[in-house]
Amino acid sequence: MTAIQSLMPDAETGLLGTDPSATESAGTYVTAGGYADTLTPGELLDRICESGLRGRGGAGFPAAVKLRTVREAGGSPVVVANGEEGEPGSAKDRWLLRARPHLVLDGLARAAAITGARTAYVYVSDPAAAERVKAALGEWPPDVPVEIVETAHTYVAGEETAVVRRIDGGPALPTSKPPRPYQEGVGGRPTLIANVETLARIALIAARPEERGHRTSRSTLLTLSSGTAQPLLTEAPYGTTLRELATAQGTPDACGALMGGLFGGLIGADSLNLPLDPTTLTAAGTSLGCGAIRFLGPGECPASVAADAVDHLAAQSARQCGICVAGTSSISTTLAALATGRADGDAPEKLLRWSSSLPGRGACGLLDASAGTAGSLLRIFPSLVRSHLDGPCPGCASSPPDGRRLTVPVPKITGIRSSETRIPRPSPAP
Structure with missing residues (x-):
């Protein structure tokens, strides 16, 4: 919960x-x-x-x-x-x-x-x-x-x-x-x-x-999650650091995060010192987006999280735009192969090409999110990508891609908060 x-x-x-x-x-x-x-x-x-x-x-x-x-x-x-x-x-x-x-x-x-x-x-x-x-x-x-x-x-x-x-x-x-x-x-x-x-x-x-x-205007609701601790719905003022948010969520030793829902891409541990501020985050190459942040906990591999994200996007494609269907599916398949140690040697090159050529070519932002996630993995974790060409890391080997892992449940509402003050019920608008 x-x-x-x-x-x-x-x-x-x-x-x-x-x-x-x-x-x-x-x-x-x-x-x-x-x-x-x-x-x-x-x-x-x-x-x-x-x-x-x-x-x-x-x-x-x-x-x-x-x-x-x-x-x-x-x-x-x-x-x-x-x-x-x-x-x-x-x-x-x-x-x-x-x-x-x-x-x-x-x-x-x-x-x-x-x-x-x-x-x-x-x-x-x-x-x-x-x-x-x-x-x-x-x-x-x-x-x-x-x-x-x-x-x-x-x-x-x-x-x-x-x-x-x-x-x-x-x-x-x-x-x-x-x-x-x-x-x-x-x-x-x-x-x-x-x-x-x-x-x-x-x-x-x-x-x-x-x-x-x-x-x-200078505070925002946030949905914080990770693979190692309970999700948290919170409200925080701008200026709070991402590291402070990770600590509040129960992942103080986070090694990075997936930002902005699925639109902000991956960031590394050094970026967790960034303040919660849309302008600052955009300048740093990421995004606050809808305020959903998934921290990477100990033992979680960025390649696996990226594969989970694009697996979800591929399953959710509206299937209206051929370029989106083909592009998102290709990125998803390649990231899954990378995470599980089955990728060909040219996988990084293909992901890099797609990350730069596909954004802006669909009717909505789903293709952009897929390409952006792949691009951020290559940019922020290049050595990790190369190491996965030789075989999966222990975390990825035990956890094949599954977009359902990213879902966060709504907090439980237990009752109705009432007031002792009686108020007149207004008449409906004509």
Whole structure:
């Protein structure tokens, strides 16, 4: 089971709250200042811009820019809370929807007010999350009509064009871009697709206008795991080092990590001194992505972890793009052969060629993630790659590639956190 522990100086100010194993009720949320009319939509947009809040879905795009772009697009905009986390090592979004649905719905309603949207969706693949959101909508109907759209859980289902396609009644599969959803999304209308953590942080900025959003924008939810210790869902401020995170997760002697879910590639032990900061990590050649970090514990081989990652990606291919199907499969097969000591002598050369020639050639980022993982293994652990040409290391020999090892379960929610304060139930929006 995944543990929960806040690394924030003051847990009450973060997303995890004081009781992360329970679902908050509408009464609890309102008593704590939720759904309050603290700022006008325009003022809130200015605060979001001033805070520097970036999206928490993986790309890290400035939240204010996305909001303003949809707002200025005209027409009848749509807003979507994207809770479909396809990364196997991430559990934060499903936890948020199960434990703090009102925080997410508050942020969704504020995004609708900022953009002028009169239609909103919550997009999920987790049945437990869908039930909690449905219950929360019954407790406190928002000003904008909200529809829950469920989908099958796959790696590509949360990609923004796949979200649009599924809401419009099609399969949850990516489409070519442009147009992007902010230009032409659900029903052909300008559409804001925002990660649920991003929306939750927008709600926190609105609830604490005196803080001006700086503290809220400079912390993030993280799903930490390894092959040697229990997974951990945590919240940490920017500036916390990766080594400190590894220690908190129970892998203090980590020799590296797989970063950003499956998008940040592998890093070595020397990079664990890097601070948790998207800009710094990008400059160092890696990525925070969706906040999922898998540390390499004692006895774990980077070649095996890379093979696990691409094994998962190959199994999750949408099978729409021939170059992705062939490329990801080739990388997966070659990494598996390398990890198990069966690779030909030209395996490193082939992996290097694919890592540089394949990115950007698929409809979504799955092929990029596969190529990036292979490239980082060659770049960070070259001597290890060469040694595997002569035979597998003990760790790889006893553990053939299996992408299922990367999956992290959602922390258990044990009850409902209620407030003694009675609140009037609002009327549904017309």
